[in-house]
Structures are given as C-alpha cells and as structure tokens.
Amino acid sequence: MAYALQQLINGISLGMIYGLIAVGYTMVYGIIGMINFAHGDVFMIGAFLALIAVLLLQLGGLMDGPAAILLVLLFSMAFSALYGWTLERVAYRPLRGSFRLAPLITAIGMSIVLQNYVQVSQGARVKPLEPLVPGGIEVFREGGFVVQLSYVQMLIVGVTLAVLAIFTLLVTRTPLGRAMRACEQDQRMAALLGIDTDRTISLTFVIGTALAGVAGTMYLLRYGVIDFYIGFLAGVKAFTAAVLGGIGSLPGAVLGGLLIGLIETFWSAYFSVQYKDVAAFSILILTLIFLPTGLLGRQEVEKV
Amino acid sequence: MISPPRIHRNMILEVAGLTMRFGGLTAVDQLSFAALHGEITALIGPNGAGKTTVFNCITGFYRPSAGAIRLHHPGALPTDLHRLPGYRIARAGLARTFQNIRLFPGMTALENLLVAQHNRLMAATGWGIGAVLGLSRYPRAEREAVETARRWLQATTLLDRADDPAGALPYGAQRRLEIARAMCTSPTLLCLDEPAAGLNPRESDDLARLLLLIRGQGTSILLIEHDMGVVMRISDRVVVLDHGRLIADDTPAVVRAEPRVIAAYLGEGGEDEAA
Numbered sequence: 184m185a186y187a188l189q190q191l192i193n194g195i196s197l198g199m200i201y202g203l204i205a206v207g208y209t210m211v212y213g214i215i216g217m218i219n220f221a222h223g224d225v226f227m228i229g230a231f232l233a234l235i236a237v238l239l240l241q242l243g244g245l246m247d248g249p250a251a252i253l254l255v256l257l258f259s260m261a262f263s264a265l266y267g268w269t270l271e272r273v274a275y276r277p278l279r280g281s282f283r284l285a286p287l288i289t290a291i292g293m294s295i296v297l298q299n300y301v302q303v304s305q306g307a308r309v310k311p312l313e314p315l316v317p318g319g320i321e322v323f324r325e326g327g328f329v330v331q332l333s334y335v336q337m338l339i340v341g342v343t344l345a346v347l348a349i350f351t352l353l354v355t356r357t358p359l360g361r362a363m364r365a366c367e368q369d370q371r372m373a374a375l376l377g378i379d380t381d382r383t384i385s386l387t388f389v390i391g392t393a394l395a396g397v398a399g400t401m402y403l404l405r406y407g408v409i410d411f412y413i414g415f416l417a418g419v420k421a422f423t424a425a426v427l428g429g430i431g432s433l434p435g436a437v438l439g440g441l442l443i444g445l446i447e448t449f450w451s452a453y454f455s456v457q458y459k460d461v462a463a464f465s466i467l468i469l470t471l472i473f474l475p476t477g478l479l480g481r482q483e484v485e486k487v
Numbered sequence: 488m489i490s491p492p493r494i495h496r497n498m499i500l501e502v503a504g505l506t507m508r509f510g511g512l513t514a515v516d517q518l519s520f521a522a523l524h525g526e527i528t529a530l531i532g533p534n535g536a537g538k539t540t541v542f543n544c545i546t547g548f549y550r551p552s553a554g555a556i557r558l559h560h561p562g563a564l565p566t567d568l569h570r571l572p573g574y575r576i577a578r579a580g581l582a583r584t585f586q587n588i589r590l591f592p593g594m595t596a597l598e599n600l601l602v603a604q605h606n607r608l609m610a611a612t613g614w615g616i617g618a619v620l621g622l623s624r625y626p627r628a629e630r631e632a633v634e635t636a637r638r639w640l641q642a643t644t645l646l647d648r649a650d651d652p653a654g655a656l657p658y659g660a661q662r663r664l665e666i667a668r669a670m671c672t673s674p675t676l677l678c679l680d681e682p683a684a685g686l687n688p689r690e691s692d693d694l695a696r697l698l699l700l701i702r703g704q705g706t707s708i709l710l711i712e713h714d715m716g717v718v719m720r721i722s723d724r725v726v727v728l729d730h731g732r733l734i735a736d737d738t739p740a741v742v743r744a745e746p747r748v749i750a751a752y753l754g755e756g757g758e759d760e761a762a
Contacts, residue, residue, distance in 0.1 A: 358601070358608040361594070365602045368591040375546060376603045376672055377577035 185325035190452045191445070192322075196336040196405065198444020199343040203398035204421030205428065205436035206350070207391030213367045213431040214387045215279070220290040221270060223418015224297035225392045229263040229399025230409045231301060234310060237403075252315065252404075256342070260396040266297075267392025271385055294415075301411040309410045316404060339401045346397050347437060350390065354433065363387055367431075416460065420447075423467040429480020438478060442466075497524040498559050499676050499707045500545070505554035507540050507731075514540045516731040518554070522676065522724070524561070527698060527708040529718045529739075532728035533751055538711045539586065541728070542680055545709075546583045547573045558676065578606060582674035584665040586681045586711075592654025596645055596664055599653050600636035603671035608632055639667035642700060644693075659690045666697065676707050683714040695721050719743065727751065 204226050211219045236258040240246040274293050278286045319333030354360035362383045365373040374380050402417070403409055424443040428435025443463055450462040470477065500522040507515040515537045522528040530538050543549045545556055545568060557565040558579055566579040582603075591599050601608070608628055640646045643663035648656055653664060662682060669677055682698075683691045695717050702708055712718045718725065718739065725742040727735040729751040735742050742748055 358605050361598060361602050362605050362609075364594060364598075365591050365605075368593055369589055371548070371573065372585075372589045372591070373602070374573035375577055375583060376668070377574050377606045378602070379574045 185323055185328040185330050186452070187449075188323060189328075189330045190448050192330070192332055192336060194445035194448035195441065196339045196444075197448060198424075198441035199339050200398045200401050200405070200440070201417070201421045201424045201443050202437040202440025203343055203346070203394050203401070204417060205424040205440045206347070206433060207395050208422050208425040209428070209430055209433060209436040210363075210387050210391045212425070214363060214384055215275075215286075216283075217275070217286045218290065218422065219270075219275075219388075219391075220287070220418070220422075221274075221293035221297055222391070222395060223416075223421065224294050224301075224414035225263055225266050225270070226395040226399045226402070226417055226421075227409070227411065227414030228266055228297060228301060229259045229392075229396035230403045230413065231305060231310075231399070232262045232396065233259040233400040233403045234312060234409060237312060237315065246315070252338075256397060256400050259400045260393040263396030263399065264389045264393040267388040267395070268385055270392075271388040276381065276384075294418075298411055298414065305411065307411060309408050312403060312407045312409075314407055335405050339405060342397065342401065346394065350394065351433070353390070359383075359386065420460075420463050423463055423470075427466060427470045427477055429477025432477065432479045435477055435479035497561075498522070499524045500528075500709060501555075501557045501559060501565070502541070502545070503555045503557070505541065505544060505556065506552045507537070507544055507549060508552045514731050515544070515551075515728075518728070518731070518733055520726045520733060520736050522707060522709050524707055525702065525705065526723035527702055527710060527721050528724045528726060529710045529712055529722040530726050530728065531712065531715075531718060532734075535730075536728040536751075537731040538728055539680060540731075542583065542678060542711060544569065545678060546581065547571060547576045560675070577672055577674075580673075580675035581678065582669035582672045582676075583678040584662075584669050584680060584682060586684065588658075588661045588665055590653040590661055590665060590668070592652065594653060595650050596640065596653050596656065597633070597636055597649040599664060599668050600639060600671045601632055603668045604632045604635060607673075635671060636667075639670050643667045643697065659686055662686065662690075663694075663697070666701075670701065670706070674706060676709060677701060678709045680711050681713060682710065683712055683717050686714075691717055 204223065207222050208219065211217060211222070233255050236255040237246060240251055240254065245251055270293060274289050275286050278289060314335070316335045316338060319331050319336070321329055322332050323330040354363060362373065362378045363386070365376070365378060366380050366383050370380050373383075402413070420443055421440065424439035425436050426439070427442060428437070428439025443466065446466060447459045447463050451459045498521045502521070503519050505515055505518045506513065518541065530541065532538055540549065544551045547568065551569050554569070556568040558568055558581055559565045560580070568576055568579065568581065571579065591602065594602070637646065637649075640649055643666065645660055645664055645667065648660060653661065656664060666679065666682065683694055686694060691714060698708060698710070698721055710718070710722070722739050725735070725737065725739050726733065727742060727745075727748050734747045734751060735745045737745070
C-alpha cells in the first residue's frame, strides 16, 4: 500500500514533465500538422540552459531561495523559446507549402543537429548537479516503509499546473489564442481575415518550446543528472503521451503525459526496470492500433 | 465592341488587364472593370466563365499572370492587391466569403466574429501580452469587439445562436455568419462568392435585405451570383463574363436586354445556369 502510494507520487511528478513536453508536440501538430521531432531536443537544451543558469548564479553566490529557482526557470524558458523560434524560422518556414514529408525529415535532421551541437559544445559526459531543493515531507509510514513527498516533486506539480493554467487562459481567452485556433482550423481563411499566420505559427513554437524549457528545468531539479541524449527518450515518450491523449488536444497531452508517467513508474516498480521503455512504447503501438484518435482527440471528419 | 474601361473618380476596385493562365488554359483574358464606391457590383456569367478565378486573384489566392488589381481609398494612394500576401489584403480593407462555407467550425459563432477583429484587438492590447497581464485596456477593447460582433449577429438574426459552435448551425445561418464575419473586419469592399447558393426564396429575400443594409452602411459590395432575381433586384452595376472575357458592363436593365449576354447564357454551349 505504502509502496504503491510512493509510486503514485513519483509517477505523477514524472508524468507532469512528459505532459509539459507533450503540449509542445500537440500544439505544433495542431497548427501545421507536423510532428516536430526536434522538440525533445529543445527540452534537453532547456535542461542545459537551466544548468548554465544555476552555475552562473552559484558563481555570483546568488543561488539561494525560491527567487533564484524562478530566475533559473525564466532563463531556461526564454532561451528555449529563442531556440524554438530560430528552429521554425530556419528549418520549417522555408518548407511551408512543400510536400508533407519534407518538414518531418527536416525535424529529424534538426534533432540530430541539436544533439551533436550540445555534445560538441558541452561535452559528452553526464553533467551532475547537487540537489538544489533537498528534503521533503513524510506523508505516511507503514512498517519500515516511509512514503516521501519531496519538495522538488511538489515544486514540479505546482509549477506545471500554474504554467498550464496560464497557458490554457492564453489559448482560450486571448486574441492570440483565438488566432492560433483559427489557424489550426483553416489557415488560408485566417489569413484572409487579416491574421498574420506566419507570426502566429512562430508564436506557437515560442510558447511550445518555452514549456519544454520548463520541463527541462524541472527534469534537472528532479534528477540532477543530464546529458546531451536525454531529449531523445523523453521526446519520444512525450510524443507517445501526445498520441495517447489524442494529438492536437491540449488537455489530452497532459492526461497522456500523466498516464505514461504512471505506467512507466508502476511498471518499473512491479515488473522490471529494464523493460520500462518497452511498456511505454507498447502503449504507443496499442493506441495507434485500437484508438488512433487518442483518448481526447476528435475524429477527423472527411470533408465532402 | 466593348467600351474601354470606365475611369471613375469614385472607383473602389480597379481591375486592369487582368489575365490568368493555368498551363495552356486562359481562364481570364485581359479583363478590365471597376467597382464603384457605395455600389453593389455583380459579376455574372455562365459556368466556367472565370468569375471565381477573378475573385481568387482579387483576394490573393492566385497570383495573376498579368494585369493589375487596385483597391482605391478616398484621399490616399491605391493599394496594389496583386502584390500583397493574403493577410495584408484583409488589412487593406477587403473581405471575402466563399462558395463553400469556410467558417471555423470548432469555434462558436461569436468567436468566429472575434477572430475577424484580431488585428484591432491585438493592436489594442500590446500583442496579447496585455491580455495575459490583465491590463485595463484589454477588457475595454474586448468589450468593444464583442459589441461589434453582437451588432452583426443581430443584423444576421443569429444573436440567439452566439455560443453555438459554428459547425452546428443550419446551412442558411452559416452563410449569414460568414457575411457577418467578413463585415467584422470592417472592410471597405466586401466580395461575396455566390451568397445565395442553396438558399430558399425566403432566405434569398433576407440576404438581399442584408446586402442592401451593408451597402447603406458605406461598404461597397462585389458579388458573384447565379440567382438572377437577387442580382437584378439589388445590383447597381452588372459585369458579365464569358470564357474569361468581358462581354457587358452596365446597369441591370441594360444588361438584361443585351443580346450577347442572352446568347452566352442560352445559346451555343447550352449551359443552363441562368436559373
């Protein structure tokens, strides 16, 4: 019982990180119908950016208290967004109106470029960081087993929910969000109503990659070790989450992320750690076969 | 013989020598005409005459092979529409609707009208940042946008459907909503591609009234239409195309009696589109 509760806590905090990345996949897919495979690598860059911010603050002796963590988060978000914007500008925009496969292949290319860029500039070795937010609270004790809810996990859940709330408000309540939804449904019509679709797509990338920056920061705080390759697995799993939730659906991405996080954690806890990725990706295959539109995705209606 | 294009002081749209070729097919051939300020101009012609192609050139969907399309503004230089990307055409003051309805089906009727006011809203709110930060200018701009939307919902008798998804509205209502949405961009020229298609006689009457209301508010209209009842009743000017060429450009009464127009509709190809 206590063991399962602990896994639930771990699974939710991991799932939140997947959810944040999955939102980026789903938004970009929603608006230009393309899977941005480089998104996971922007997440990895977000983690590195957070590490750089932490080291810079430590150098100045300022790495102390919640304000410093917020600063790290904002730094990572801002520069991840810049990477996302550049990515769209350099790699995807020139291919708009080209055949469907072209941006997809380019995305895989950009993923490789980003990985190697970080490997060359930061080195291939694993980067450790001592825990910045140590400790936690004891939730529950059963026999010799203590259920821990660490402060980092609380931080992850809190920050993720706050960011998603702001973001949901942005999409549903502001003119920018309406423009994004309009572009999603009919890009040419949106342009005819005076919406600058290129700018709207850029902003979509900026928002999506800023969320990836949040995820990267949270990952760094939680696990404390990063390398240039973490973006690949996390990216593919977040993609699985987006598909499971129904690609194109924002609440679906978060739900999918949570489910993947929970499935992976519980599988590791009760079956085998080595096969946890197999479990996650089996979900991808099963979803694609039996539930292609995902849990919250809408049915594609063929236009007559 | 076709008279040379009328050069007019109060022209709003000027089409000069417009030619559009698709491979070997010339869909529009050296077409020149003008639409005047405060008038309803109808563009008619049998099927395949090139009407929709002209529309697509005017609204930036096609890049014309040759010729110019200018939107005139009183007291300012004209805009060369054939050189602008789509979203700039809307900002220049031109709005259009489509033969097949192109609403945003997943958004509510009201949201469809708010999207059309995107530019004004964004400008008023510092590119949406103000909206997130809850700055005071934003609620006012949003209120005004909702007010404008409400006015057009009222004019199109859709007020009670404001919060329904646009895709769930009946066909006639969707048509009216498209016109309302186009009007929410505050255009100086409204281009309508077969607005009466598929409407029953009563709905056509309502449509005619709506178009006259729009003209009364100072927006000029350019209209493609097959419903001759509507065309003859409300148009100030009728431009007739056949095989991509201009064959008549005059008042409805004169055009109706023009032998070339009658021949185009009833003769030769036997196209029976003159419903």
